[in-house]
Amino acid sequence: MQRTAIYKRFTFIIIFVLYGLVSLATGGDSSGRTGAPLPFNEILKGYAPKPANIGNTANATSRSFAKLDEYIAGEQFSFQATGTEFTDQYFEEVNTANTTAEEYKAKARAVLAEIESSNSYIDYLEPSDINKLPIGLRKRAGNSEITIAISNATFTDKYANLTVFARVKIPQAPYELLFGISGLKLSYKGGIIGNASLVLLGDVAIPINGDNAALILKGSMDMATGGSTSKTFITVSCNGFEQLGVNGEIQFSRNMIVPSDAAGTILNGRVTAALDQILVTNWNDMIIDLTFQSPFQVNGLQGFNFTVTRAVFDFSDLHNSEHVVYPQGYQQKYLNADNLTAWRGVYVEKLSIGLPKAIKNRDNPNAIVSFGVDDLLIDNNGISGVFFGENVLPINKGTASGWQVFNRQYKSSLRSQ
Structure with missing residues (x-):
């Protein structure tokens, strides 16, 4: 098999697994439209691998690798869903699972309705x-x-203990987040004493791009505890709302990706990514750092093991993450110089790709051979990043289904056009 074609196919597989993440930041497909994602082969038009010039082939033997062909079926891929996981029933069950939280929510809605009706x-x-x-x-x-x-x-003699609820309206279902605290202390001299955090009433699941993923915000069923660093909460003052603290995780559908261990064995359950705590002043000012809890594989591309270090999801119109690194010339070409912070997208600092077990080093056959990507950027303009492999398979040491392969160094830069 020609080496150039193999390396380009590895690059395509890397792009494929991250294609689904575009929708999380854009709310649609890679072009920014809402609705069904584009078939992946539309994205790859113009990138199809071309035969490498390998010189004199008079004595060459042409043969495919059976096990490799099983893993790399072609140059174009399309995402095929096998069933819906994140149904309306799923969200209903998560969002109403705790009866205590539901009682608090009912009280909150009743109080909010009374205030609204009397304009108090x-x-x-x-x-x-x-x-x-x-x-x-x-x-x-x-x-x-x-x-x-x-x-x-x-x-009391020094302060009043207040029961306080809060509602944050959001553009996604369930369209509201309800918070509460039963012991907010208001001084008779004015001002709030001590803790001024209201905890999210129960866990809340929010759909992301249909049934591809779900954002699970972590809440509490105990209003007396108020907000905490391990839950989603809001802080208030005598002026009202101050900021929102988000804690939770994103769960990805097994139709997209499946969890695996370091050796490449597929596991049960879903791929989850923990949200590092973020503090925002509004729902459109959100930058999320994700930590994936396990390696994962693309559904339908078993054997390619993906491990992500830092992944940044920028939903903010007001700020950008300090961790995002743009390709050379990208800001000048694509971003508005007067409004650089309006950029939204997904950034991956480093992604490691373990190759199928059919590709291995003869001296260490149990070790996973890996390639990687640095500074991967996914947004409405497309996909950019540096795809690389270095000292992966030394000459005379690489094998693929018994056939000799090697790679001293590989580096490919892909930039949005």
């Missing part, structure tokens, strides 16, 4: 305001509306 809103919370409850503070942050609702109070 204030701009700033003063101690005198709690003489007539419920009252609310309302604020817009981006395209989200946040309402703080104070439902009742108990009094």
Whole structure:
């Protein structure tokens, strides 16, 4: 098999596994449109491998590698779903799983409805305001509306203990996030004493691009604990909403990718990626650092093992992650110089790809041979990155189904056009 074709196919496989991630940042396919993703072969048009010039072939033997052909079926791939995992029923079950949280949500909705019907809103919370409850503070942050609702109070000699709910409207189902705390301390001199965090009432699952993935926000069923660093919460002041703290994970459908161990054995369950805690001032100002919990394989491309270090999902119109590295000339060509922070997309610092077990080093046949990608960028403009392999298979040491292969060094730069 010609080496150039093999290396280009490896590059295509790398692109393929990350193609599905584009939808998470753009809400549609790689062109930014909503709806069904483009067939992957449309993305690869113009990149089909061409025969390498290997010189005099008079004495060459042409033969394919049976096991390699089983793993690399061709130059074009298309994503085929085998069934729906993230159904409406799934989201309903996750979002209503805990009866205690559901009781709190019902109270929150009732208080919010009462405040809305009587238009009992204030701009700033003063101690005198709690003489007539419920009252609310309302604020817009981006395209989200946040309402703080104070439902009742108990009094001590120095402060009042308030029961407070909050609603953050979001553009995705279930279209609202409900928070609460039962012991917010309001000083009689003005100002909040101590903890001013409201915890998300129960876990909340949010669909991402249909049934491809789900964002699971971690909540609590105990309003008395307030927000914590391990849960999703909001902080408030006498002015109302201050910021949102997001904790949770993203679960990927097995139709896209499946979990595996370091040796390449496929595991049960779903690929999950933990969200490092982020603090944002509105739902459209979100930059997420993801840590994948296990290696994974693309459904339908078994044997290629993917390991991700840092992955950044930029949903923010106001900020960019300091970790994102753009290709040379990319900012000048694609980004608005007057609004650089408007860029949205997916960035992967490093991706390692373990090759199928049919490709191995004779001196160490149990070790996984790997290639990789540095600074992979995926957005509405396409895919960019540096694909490389170095000292992977020394000459006379590589084997593929018994046939000798080798690669001293490989480096390929792919940039959006």
